[in-house]
Amino acid sequence: MFIMTDEARRLLRRIEGFSPYLTHILSQQPSLADEIFGREGYRSKRTLAQLSQHLKEKLAGEKDFQTFCLILRRFKQEEILRIAARDLGNLNSLPHTAKSLSRLAQVCLDSSVRFCHKERAGFSQTALYAQLTKGMVILGMGKLGGEELNFSSDIDLVFLYHPSGDLPLSSLEQRHYFQTIAGRVIQAIGAQIAGDHVFRVDLDLRPGGKDSDLVISFDSAVDYYQTEARTWERLALLKARSVAGNITLGRNFIKEVEPTIYRKFIDYSVLSEIRSLKEKIMAETRSHLLKSDNIKLGPGGIREIEFIVQSLQVVFGGKVPSLQEKNTLKALSKLKEARVLPEEEYGNLNQAYRFLRVLEHRLQMVNQQKTHSLPRDPEALAGIARQMPVKRQGHPSSSEDLMGELKRVRQNVRSAFDNLLLAQAGASQAKIHQVLDPSYHPEDGLAELKALGFLQPNLIQEIIFSWRKRLTTAPSRERGFWEKTYPLLLGFALQTVNPDQSLSLADRFLRSVGGRTGILAMLWEKGSLAREIMDLFAQSRMLGRLFIQNPEMMDHLALQKTMGLLPLNHEGVSSKKRKGPDRDTQEGLSMLRRQKSEQFLGIAMEELAGRISYVGTSERLSNLADFILKDTLHLVEERLHQEVIHPIYPEMPAKFPPSPFCILGLGKLGGQELGYLSDLDLIFIYSLKTPFASEVKASPRSSQPKGDKKQITYHEYMVRLAQRLISYLSIPLQEGPGYTVDTRLRPSGSVGPLIVSLDAFYDYYRYQAQNWEKQAMLKARIIVGPSPLADHVRDFVDTVIYQTPPSPEIREEMIHHRIRMEKERSGEDQDRINPKLGYGGMTDIEFITQYLQWTYGYTSPELRQNNTLKALKALRDTGYLPEETYLLLKEAYQFLGLLDHGLQLLYDRKEDPRTYDPDEMRRIAELNVLDLGSADLPSWDIVTHYHKVRQNVRLIFNRILQKNKS
Helix, strand or coil: CCCCCHHHHHHHHHHHHHCHHHHHHHHHCCHHHHHHHHCCHHHCCCCHHHHHHHHHHHHCCCCCHHHHHHHHHHHHHHHHHHHHHHHHCCCCCHHHHHHHHHHHHHHHHHHHHHHHHHHHCCCCCCHHHHHHCCCEEEEEEHHHHCCCCCCCCEEEEEEEECCCCCCCCCHHHHHHHHHHHHHHHHHHHHCCECCECCCEEECCCCCCHHHCCCEEEHHHHHHHHHHCCCHHHHHHHCCCEEEEECHHHHHHHHHHHHHHHCCCCCCHHHHHHHHHHHHHHHHHHHCCCCCCCECCCCCCCHHHHHHHHHHHHHHHCCCCHHHCCCCHHHHHHHHHHCCCCCHHHHHHHHHHHHHHHHHHHHHHHCCCCCCCECCCCHHHHHHHHHCCCCCECCECCCHHHHHHHHHHHHHHHHHHHHCCCCCCCCCCHHHHHHHHCCCCCCCCHHHHHHHHCCCCHHHHHHHHHHHHHHHHHCCHHHHHHHHHHHHHHHHHHHCCCCHHHHHHHHHHHHHHHCCCHHHHHHHHHCHHHHHHHHHHHHHCHHHHHHHHHCCCHHHHHHHHHHHCCCCCCCCCCCCCCCCCHHHHHHHHHHHHHHHHHHHHHHHHHHHHCCCCCHHHHHHHHHHHHHHHHHHHHHHHHHHHHHHEECCCCCCCCCCCCCCCEEEEEEHHHHCCCCCCCCCEEEEEEECCCCCCHHHCCCCCCCCCCECCEEECCHHHHHHHHHHHHHHHHHCCECCECCCCEECCCCCCHHHCCCEEEHHHHHHHHHHHCCHHHHHHHHHCEEEECCHHHHHHHHHHHHHHHHCCCCCCHHHHHHHHHHHHHHHHHCCCECCEECCCCCCCCHHHHHHHHHHHHHHHCCCCHHHCCCCHHHHHHHHHHCCCCCHHHHHHHHHHHHHHHHHHHHHHHHHCCCCCCCCECHHHHHHHHHCCHHHCCCCCCHHHCHHHHHHHHHHHHHHHHHHHHHHCCC
16 A cells, blocks of 8 residues: 555646546445555556556456456556556646557457457367458447547447458358357457446448448448548548457558549539538537537537538648648648648637647546536536646636637637638639729739639630620610629639639520529529529539520529429320420420430439439439430320321320330330430331220221311321320420430341331341340330230340240351440540440440340249449349459449439530540539549549440450350
């Protein structure tokens, strides 16, 4: 028994008078009073290695899980008491206290992982055990990752594993093993045993959140963060750190995903998402549900400081590598050094963070509870105040001192939070109004526009001059609208990723609006709508063109912002009151085209905003085409019934069965993989062999007109139906562009009849069709047609393709056909690329998939999919495609498809083939259109990544078709 010094005795009494939890520890382990205070153990600083060795000694030889857990909790209690004594005795700074708590968590986690591996192996050292221990890592997120834990923090964990092909266990068995280890570790750390836990465990930050597996494979996690992670998940990933298990594996993972967090260019594209998160935080702090006594989540609290720091890191960290720091206080300092944070603001935030975190420690130290709220009881509040660091020696803080200081630091934090990322530097409202002032004539106007952020100052100067002229010449009432609209759009243009294109398209849009002041009023009354339109102009010439042609679509966009993507109107075309055949048809077409344009715009904006994936976008575009096809066909039939006597239903009953007419979709439409500029590949089939064939009253030849209508043969009727349908689908209208229809895949191609009978269709594909024509049928999907006929066609297509294995020459023909497409149709050369038809492009993947489907589909019906990604998955599931190859092809197809979408949206290139030069590709990454700037690209060069992807695809193409050579 050692004699305590006066200092140690005072410190012990202070703890006993302040913290029931720490007092309970002393009562449960009386020897700790002697160890920590009698021997002045509180004065010793323990390194990570010393902590680890100390725990290792306590656990030596232990094999019982319950006993292991008890030792772990006693060790934690001993260290918590030591850290609290140093903290209250002013021997630790805030960073050292937080780091000590984080090291404690890390040592406990690592010991738990080691114990659970040994327990699973029966405490025997085997080669398998040695290999398995290298297969898993625990990532610490949040405060654990930043080494800034509280006294009662949850620890945010992500469990990753990397299956090995060298083990005598399958991937599934390895996954089950690591699931078991993770569950055991969580129990060891987080379960209440003997009245205490080591740390509470939170797993919500793992990829996919609560709905995902407990352990995630390395590759799946990388894929998630590169393709699906939202902005808040990228913010969370800032702090990821390997804390237990295979530390090298964790470091490799963080290196893989770092480009997803920190982008090489200054990432202004993420600003709108950060602003949305910021607005959500502000709304929460205004809510009555969140009291102002919460020092973490309340106004001016810890969360707002951390949000400021992490937001600036995400935006500027790729350009300034020194900002890639996990610890908040260190990151604050580096933001100041990089001049991202002004000196005064840094001082305010640094002081506020230190004050609030010390206060948080004191609140949690009392009962080891996860609390961030000040006590309501005056005595309890006074007790907290007395434990805060004193400003004057011998004068402990009072409740009044505490609350006054809290109010001051919160005001400073809220001021900085309010000013976070409001607008780009140099784009103040005063400057914007000055630029638009007709009387303002700077010495160098072009240089000034460049300084604002424009890359094409000559073009922008012309637009500004035209706006100034309008401000001076417009009638007074109209001038008021322009005085509000011009500054608004100029300011929003400067906040986009592409100010020049945004302002240029905005100028064309305003010219098309003309004097329609209602549209102008909507722009400045709904600022968020105007901002979204300017962002749209910045990222897509295609959508800009659509908006310029149809300014009235603003109404639809405003409604979509409120209600989401609106459903298609399935009744609008056929339920109109009749006004005469011409007017009925014209109005019906206009209504359909308006719906098509509105839905097209809505789908594209959802994809640009990251709310739907490439796959979801293609599916929705295909569903839209299906809808337009069906309703346009109905419109065509109504019109034809007004012109001719129906060859099957001459009496024109009010309601009759559909004609035995079928539309077969092929290519991208058939596979539900449409892009923004895709053609519709169609085949038209008709038949009289239907359940209602007896009703046919058509003669073999056309007869003379009867009244105002002409009687025609059934074949003539069907030809007119198809011709009129193509015309209605493709005719240009004010409401927007239609579809380009391609019927060259029909039997005999361009020289064959536009519409074929069912018998002729059967005969052609049985006896005349070439193998490439049969290959096209792998994508066939019924778009329109009554069920008897549709079923016949569907069954026949399956029979033609899958009844027997393909002939041996098909492999050589497919290789020849693919190379010919690349050379003759892709338009690709050393300076131009084509993600769809070029070398190693999407078509390579489609040929790989179709070859395997054709080869094995006759014995495996589940392979009979017309969608490429679904077919690839089916090939993987049935064992015809290895997992690694499947993942590579899937990721390549999604990347190339997304790239194709992005290039279409940005450049609106209509010529065929659509090719792009490397600088155009790099521009799409710089602008981060469709988040294409966030992929894990070497040196952030999307062109290099593209070439790597297509090289891998072509290698697989060659390997699979050569492998199946027989």
